[in-house]
Amino acid sequence: MQQTNTLRKNTVMKLFDEDRALDEFDQKMDLLNKETDINKQLQIFKEMQAIANNVSVLKGWPYNARVFWDKEAFFWKQRVEQRYREFILKEIITRINESAKRSILELGTGNTPYLKEAINLDISHDMLATIGVSERVEIAKIDNHDGYENNTIKRIQANVEHSLPIKDNCVDAIVAVFLCNYIERIDVMLAECMRVLKDEGKIVIVQSFAEVDNYHSLLEKHPAKELTLILRTILNELGFKTQIDVKDVDKKTIVFISATKS
Numbered sequence: 173m174q175q176t177n178t179l180r181k182n183t184v185m186k187l188f189d190e191d192r193a194l195d196e197f198d199q200k201m202d203l204l205n206k207e208t209d210i211n212k213q214l215q216i217f218k219e220m221q222a223i224a225n226n227v228s229v230l231k232g233w234p235y236n237a238r239v240f241w242d243k244e245a246f247f248w249k250q251r252v253e254q255r256y257r258e259f260i261l262k263e264i265i266t267r268i269n270e271s272a273k274r275s276i277l278e279l280g281t282g283n284t285p286y287l288k289e290a291i292n293l294d295i296s297h298d299m300l301a302t303i304g305v306s307e308r309v310e311i312a313k314i315d316n317h318d319g320y321e322n323n324t325i326k327r328i329q330a331n332v333e334h335s336l337p338i339k340d341n342c343v344d345a346i347v348a349v350f351l352c353n354y355i356e357r358i359d360v361m362l363a364e365c366m367r368v369l370k371d372e373g374k375i376v377i378v379q380s381f382a383e384v385d386n387y388h389s390l391l392e393k394h395p396a397k398e399l400t401l402i403l404r405t406i407l408n409e410l411g412f413k414t415q416i417d418v419k420d421v422d423k424k425t426i427v428f429i430s431a432t433k434s
């Protein structure tokens with residue numbers, strides 16, 4: 173009995189310590205984003221790594237993508253303003269309107285999906301777990317889309333840098349927003365898109381031209397300005413018919429890459 177109580181006490185103490193460490197970690201995340209001096213940024217990064225080594229949910233941070241994005245799940249909803257999301261959604265719909273009636277796959281959905289009826293695929297369990305129907309962008313304002321009444325959320329936890337757990341030739345459209353700059357093996361991801369898309373199916377990739385903040389740059393694999401070229405080259409090599417549109421919204425520049433499987 174005595175032993176069980178001590179064990180319980182130690183577990184509770186450990187949880188308190190981890191909670192405190194997580195708060196400290198979040199404060200350092202803010203500091204890192206505000207800091208402009210590279211040496212000070214490195215110092216903060218080292219301190220964050222030291223905290224991460226002692227907190228079970230942060231083991232592997234920042235280079236383990238699943239750990240990184242699970243940690244981000246709590247903050248992500250506030251990172252992109254709603255007016256940008258609405259703009260992006262409108263643009264996506266104009267690009268996939270004709271091809272996509274039923275089977276749409278959203279890659280790297282995070283916890284704020286653009287398309288209500290899509291299958292949400294993400295590496296992060298916590299992102300997928302915190303998708304809420306009421307927080308979705310109101311697709312009905314823009315288009316009377318099929319499936320609006322259907323509130324079932326479809327989720328797949330998977331890594332786009334590996335084979336997707338989806339059959340060949342069965343998807344009408346794929347959407348990937350603010351994902352590709354974090355993907356090392358873009359060629360694998362796009363080859364998988366080619367495999368799962370039906371003939372004439374379309375992929376719409378959305379990327380910002382702006383640099384990400386200091387915190388997200390820890391995991392970024394391709395800077396925004398090079399990414400469009402990389403994507404276009406791989407899509408063309410795979411045999412997609414590709415179209416690139418660059419749009420300005422307020423002070424941001426957003427790139428829409430649409431590619432059709434021919």
Ligand SMILES: C[S@@+](CC[C@H](N)C(=O)[O-])C[C@H]1O[C@@H](n2cnc3c(N)ncnc32)[C@H](O)[C@@H]1O
Pocket residue numbers: 237241242252279280281282283284293294295296299330331332333348349350351354355
């Ligand atoms: C910057 S967030 C964008 C989220 C969402 N698309 C949006 O526009 O709000 C990147 C998302 O991609 C997911 N992700 C990152 N690497 C991934 C991978 N290798 N496979 C699947 N999802 C990944 C992350 O978990 C995260 O939810």
